[in-house]
Amino acid sequence: MNVFFERIDHGITVIDTGFVRPRFDASYLLVENGRAAFVDTGPNSAVPRLLAALQRHGLTPPDVDYVIPTHVHLDHAGGVGLLMQQLPRAQLVIHPRGVRHMTDPAALMEGVRAVYGAEVAARDYGELVPVPADRVVATEDGMVVELGGRALRFAHTPGHARHHHCIWDEVSAGWFTGDAFGLAYPELHTPAGPYVVPATAPVQFDQIALHTSVERLLAEQPSRMYLTHYGEVRDPQKLARQLLRQVDAMADAARALAQAGLRGRGPAHRHEQLKRVFKDIYFTELRSMGCSLDEATLQDVLGMDIELNAQGLGVWLDKAA
Known part of the structure; x- marks a missing residue:
């Protein structure tokens, strides 16, 4: 083996x-x-x-x-x-x-x-x-x-x-x-x-x-x-700054979506919006760091985490509400 x-x-x-x-x-x-x-x-x-x-x-x-x-x-x-x-x-x-x-x-x-x-x-x-x-x-x-x-x-x-x-x-x-x-x-x-x-x-x-x-x-x-x-x-220390910056950006984006009234359009719609926003956050950060992978490859690598993170922030929003 x-x-x-x-x-x-x-x-x-x-x-x-x-x-x-x-x-x-x-x-x-x-x-x-x-x-x-x-x-x-x-x-x-x-x-x-x-x-x-x-x-x-x-x-x-x-x-x-x-x-x-x-x-x-x-x-x-x-x-x-x-x-x-x-x-x-x-x-x-x-x-x-x-x-x-x-x-x-x-x-x-x-x-x-x-x-x-x-x-x-x-x-x-x-x-x-x-x-x-x-x-x-x-x-x-x-x-x-x-x-x-x-x-x-x-x-x-x-x-x-x-x-x-x-x-x-x-x-x-x-x-x-x-x-x-x-x-x-x-x-x-x-x-x-x-x-x-x-x-x-x-x-x-x-x-x-x-x-x-x-x-x-x-x-x-x-x-x-x-x-x-x-x-x-x-x-x-450097990685922690990057990590927490993204955590806060994700949480802020989730709150903004909630305040915009997307919850009233149903959890499935909100989930898709969270996925879109998180993808933008990650891909933008990667490009700023010089990542040259194409979007399809990035989606293959990060797709599961985008999905799970959107689920997690959805639960977090509902608990806050």
Whole structure:
């Protein structure tokens, strides 16, 4: 089996889970003094890749101490239960709001079917495997776990989702950010550097909380961020300004549409308007950074996120109303 993985440094490897397209969805393998942890898993279909990457490092399943999803969205945590079945000593370390979804994933699966439809949910995610409660550790804000003597500290970071936490790795001076620091697809790297897209998918986007979470991450003066979508990025301070500028532009545009009375024309019309506005925001920013990809390619790369972000901002508008 061909497994794409890239060893970065500081004992960190980024693994392409194979979900959606190449270099879209990552799991991270951390190795310290012969002990290992996975941060995010991808969906069930990614589990063989994760185990193969572990083997390529000369490690075995009992060498894994932790499986750490940043949050329970299935591109991050869908394979947790299946992976845990293969790791006899590993503990699942998860935000307390996510515990129930990992020990009894029925409601989570129903939510996924509601967003994507039953056929797509079955195709992309399969059936979730529950994790025994006695193997689950719920994080507290500021909690530290040791991996082979290496400290990993947790910060609760709402904004994308209330069940989101990030992991600070002092050894590399980097954060594993899940979706809290947006998405930076390699195809969209420009002459000006990576391009970060906000992740405001349904149903828990919170503009103020996201600002607070990003500012909290920056307070550690990180030198890098490890994004699930996708890979390591440098210069977090610059990228954070770009990210938050777009978050605010999206929120302002959504409010303007609501104030213009589009809600009265029905949610489908509003959704299409949100998609149009968000596409304009992203494509304009990319052009200003020197991106030369044609519009069809940009639509292929960003179409899913435009759709999900429009759904998320629609839910946010309705809650505000």
